[in-house]
Amino acid sequence: MALNSVDEIFVEKLRNVLPGAAFLADPTGFLVEPRGRWSGRGVVVSPASVDEVSALMTACFGAHVPVVPYSGGTGLVGGQTVAEGPVPVILSLARMNKVRAVYRHDNVIEVDAGVILADVQAAASDVGRLFPLSLASEGSARIGGLLATNAGGLNVIRYGNARVQCLGLEVVMADGTIWNGMSRLRKDNTGYDLRDLMIGSEGTLGVITGASLRMMPRPADEATALFVVPTPAAAVSLLSKAGEHLGESVTAFELIHRQGFDFLDEAGLAYKAPFKEAPEWSVLMKVGLPVRRSAQGALEDLFENAGDLILDGVIAQSVSQAQDLWKIREMIPEGNRRIGAVSSHDISVPISCVPEFIALATAILAKIGQFRINCFGHLGDGNLHYNVFPMAGRSRVDHQDQRDAIKTAVHDLAHSFGGSVSAEHGIGRLKVTDLETYGDPAKLAMMRAIKDALDPRGIMNPGAVLRA
Amino acid sequence: MALNSVDEIFVEKLRNVLPGAAFLADPTGFLVEPRGRWSGRGVVVSPASVDEVSALMTACFGAHVPVVPYSGGTGLVGGQTVAEGPVPVILSLARMNKVRAVYRHDNVIEVDAGVILADVQAAASDVGRLFPLSLASEGSARIGGLLATNAGGLNVIRYGNARVQCLGLEVVMADGTIWNGMSRLRKDNTGYDLRDLMIGSEGTLGVITGASLRMMPRPADEATALFVVPTPAAAVSLLSKAGEHLGESVTAFELIHRQGFDFLDEAGLAYKAPFKEAPEWSVLMKVGLPVRRSAQGALEDLFENAGDLILDGVIAQSVSQAQDLWKIREMIPEGNRRIGAVSSHDISVPISCVPEFIALATAILAKIGQFRINCFGHLGDGNLHYNVFPMAGRSRVDHQDQRDAIKTAVHDLAHSFGGSVSAEHGIGRLKVTDLETYGDPAKLAMMRAIKDALDPRGIMNPGAVLRA
Known part of the structure; x- marks a missing residue:
């Protein structure tokens, strides 16, 4: 189904259903990914409530206008930037930034999706509890995006990734329907696990607007x-x-x-x-x-x-x-x-295979050329950031033509161990081809069927995770 | 789409694609639920491998014959018994009962879906590890069903429910396609979380045939x-x-x-x-x-x-x-x-609400009649088995006409706290109406869309979770 670029006429229509504060004069901060590698296009709209998100989605659904949910913008795989195709509405969550409630005895904190991770950590700390998700960008990453990408970080070995911290979600679907799945429950076996389906779907199935999060004892x-x-x-x-x-x-x-x-x-x-x-x-x-x-x-x-x-x-x-x-x-x-890396990789293999992976990767890369390798990361999760650098005195630009060969070699090797080519960063737009190459075909077919079922017009973050 | 009952002609066709050992002479053990409350109908077929399950599903898909995946048969909500509608194939996992591999350093055990829980516990114990899922029926419940119903039990407060124990799945879809999602990875952010969608879907989206399970230090x-x-x-x-x-x-x-x-x-x-x-x-x-x-x-x-x-x-x-x-x-x-309970309930509420729930439930039930209440269970998860009994000298039969009022009162009260009317037992056929009553409408619509997308002919356990 063909999508339409957001244009001035459509923005005028949006002004009829959303307050003026939702429209940002200057979209620049939203169009470039954090390392400056890619830039995108779009009109930024920043609703202040779930009802405003619903109104926005209803309008975009009706007009076949694509929507890119935008949280902290710290993702590393281009899930938040659209460089080609119909120009999208960039739905910023920045104005939905309230901690809704803290339940100390339940060890639950309920937040808007636009709350910054560090603020969730602080709110938990204020009641003597720990919100254990922790990663480099915690000062700017927002909860909605952290859940949409199932973020990992340093403490996964003990506390699990973002998915495990989440008890419930509030989500606005492609057609504007609001799903109220907020929950303080530890156990609830009533129907399909839509929460975990939304978590990690990178904004391609719906917009996360709120979350019930689990706190831990400090x-x-x-x-x-x-x-x-x-x-x-x-x-x-x-x-x-x-x-x-x-x-x-x-x-x-x-x-x-x-x-x-x-x-x-x-x-x-x-x-x-x-x-x-x-x-x-x-x-x-x-x-x-x-x-x-x-x-x-x-x-x-x-x-x-x-x-x-x-x-x-x-x-x-x-x-x-x-x-x-x-x-x-x-x-x-x-x-x-x-x-300056020639090529960086966010891979995981079974923990017991890490030593063999490191040994084989070194040998395989030596056949491609001379490199320095900085291999570090979350061994407790089998997740390595396996990054390849030029020798001293040389630059990444000198190895531009070897980059694809390096990437393919590292990914092939991880895959041969039953590993993952995106352990914690997600697919975004950068790894769509990797997913097609290494993903199980039955899984891809199911993903496509689910995408078509929940986003029948394909307006949700088109081109991320699955090819548009 | 109309489904066809399994009949002798179809069974003859199955005999062309499956070995004779897959056909059970006597289906009686598979047709009555454990407490003898309901009985069903069906022809039991017991494949010995994922390829045999695939062949069976392909045949049933082609002939529009319903399939009920049957694991240990210990479920308490009738997900495994079909009393009305087209007569199904009962797909028993009992012959897929091998531990496939144990990876001690990875803390992973890979099993066929038909392995009994106690055997998984023993295999983990043999290598000095713990498989923490533990519940009353562990001597007969099989892993496939435990995952399909996201079983809970005694140790959820520390180790989580069945979902949390699972790293990967092998699943045969309605049309016979095999999804190989087995995994020893702790972190893998490549695509939608189909594993957690299958877990808890009670056999309505596919047949779990194998699982990679997490072991813990003892x-x-x-x-x-x-x-x-x-x-x-x-x-x-x-x-x-x-x-x-x-x-x-x-x-x-x-x-x-x-x-x-x-x-x-x-x-x-x-x-x-x-x-x-x-x-x-x-x-x-x-x-x-x-x-x-x-x-x-x-x-x-x-x-x-x-x-x-x-x-x-x-x-x-x-x-x-x-x-x-x-x-x-x-x-x-x-x-x-x-x-002999008049009415039993598997409810959960936020942990902090448990005291008020207990107080209010007592008051509300006193208005309906005189009962003895045995309230016990997994307080650490906010999950209570809130069971209502006749006074001494009376029998459950004496209260038959009050049963619905009691159930509604307890469920309404749990729901009013944002609670669940099925914390760990699932929906099955017993609680389909409850799900319709208490479930979020947007959630139900999404569940239906996903069901239609992944099981377009509606042959997977029809009538369980969602109305057929």
Whole structure:
């Protein structure tokens, strides 16, 4: 079904159903993705309530005008920018930014979809609870987009990804219908799980306007350690041992390669060196325990019982020392950015396959050319950011013609382990072809059938996830 | 679209595509639900592989013959029995009963859908891991049905329901297409979440034939306590305090009312009385901790710090004492069965609303008549089994005409708290009208659209969840 670009006549019609405050004079901030790689087009409309979203969707549905839900705009796969095809309405959630209610005894917080992640964390903290979703862009990412992309981040090993934090949704469908699926329930087996269908659908099935989110008890004591491990295989074994010693208390388990340290040096990013020499492989881990238990003691206990899995280590003796260690991890993406990757990959494989994946990927890339590899990330989830860089003195531009070969090699290898070519970033527009290449055909057919059933005119974020 | 009953001619056709072993001589075990309340009709076919399931589905799709996936047959809402309409093929998963693989370092176990829950638990235990799903029928319930109904049980507070245990699925669709969605990945954001759509769809969208399941570390030390609490409100506060003291280590948190003890006595079921007099309200809780931590000590610590939330308590000093306490909880459903409920309800409300729900329900039922109420269940999840019984000397038959009024009153009340009328048992055929009454209209419309998209001829378990 042909879609129509948003035009002045249509915007005039919208002005009849929406207040003037919903119309933004300057759309520039909404048209370029965060790293400046792609830019899009569109007319930004920012409703202030679910009813206004419904009115907007009803109008767009009637006029066959495409709609791109726009949350914090921090996504890395172009789900929020449309460069070609009919010009869309960009539906900004920025004005729906209220915490609706906090239920301390239920451990539930209900929010508008436009609330910024850091504000949800703060609201939970205010009542002595934890909202555990945490990632680099938490100061600007909004809940609607975090759910629409099923965001991951640092604490997935313990608390799960965005999906697991969500108990219920309020969603406006393509035709303007409002589904009130907000819920404070922990258990509800009444009908199909539409919540999880919407979560991760990247704005292609409906607009998330509100969410009931789960809060957790705050650990009473936390501790951080950076352990030097001999090999990635030892890191995997240490993860198992950590489970035995610490149960579900392991909050983060991040693999770091020496290349990450080297890039910080090369990029001139300052940090406190935890060891004289940067270790080849290390694991940054965080533990949180309930009252009357020493998290630092628990890490010391693990260290003493790790045998030859750990070569050396620093267990932070203070909050500021822990912050210094985490600063290293948090700066790695900035170091990468300054060096300039030839190709970056957000892959996952079964955790036990991580060592073999790393070994094989190194060998395969050596056949393509000479590169520096910064392999780091969420080992506890089997999720690696496997990023390929030029050698010192060369630039990413020098390898432009090898980029596709590198990407295909890394993705093929991950796929051969039953892995994923988008572990936490989603499909957006960047990976539509990857999904077609690596996705199960029956799954793709089902996705298409569901898309056609829930968005029969194809106005919801056309071209994202599924080809328009 | 009209469906055709399975008949001898169609069965002969099936014999051309399936081996003789797939045809069962005697279908009696498959036609009556576990409590004997309803019976159905059908021809039982039991394929031994996903390809045989695919061949069967292809044939049924071609001939417009309905199919009822049949797992352990332990469901309580009639999802597995068809009493009216076209006679279906009953697709038994009993011959697909192999553990396919166990991946210890990945904490993953891959199984056929026909594997019995207790066998999954045992296979995980064999490698030092825990498969945490646990419920009364674990000796006969099979994984396919447990996932299709998103089963709950005792350990949901810590480990989540069946959905959370599942990383991937193998599913045969209505037309015989096989979706290979098996996965050992912890993170995979490539496309719509079809796994969670299938989970809880009660066999109305496809046949689950295999599953990748998550295993957990086994707690090194476990302890159980029965705490007497002054009120349900104190139980809710104790749950909050338990979170602060024990973090995610609370494995079960079950509310028990004195009526449960009284029914055990009245029904002649033997148990070791933990207190001289059965307490009005008590909480049975279980804690599991990693190595080098005393679970019993942790419960003593909680007891000492609970203030007036706990009136009295027994902390089990041995495994056998813990078993004695759990036996009480496990016998409560049998006690109920022997007394004979007028009406049973599997409801959930926000945890903080449980005390008010209990108070109001008592008042509302008193207006309908004189009853004994056994309210017990998974307080940690806000899930109560709120069951209404005749007074001593009377029988459920005496209250036959009040049954609908009781059910409506309890369900209306739960709904008024934003609660669920089926927290863990599902919709089946028993609660189709409830779903229509209490479900969000937009949700129902989406469910219907998805059903039509994925099962266009309506052959998958017709009449379950959605009206045929």
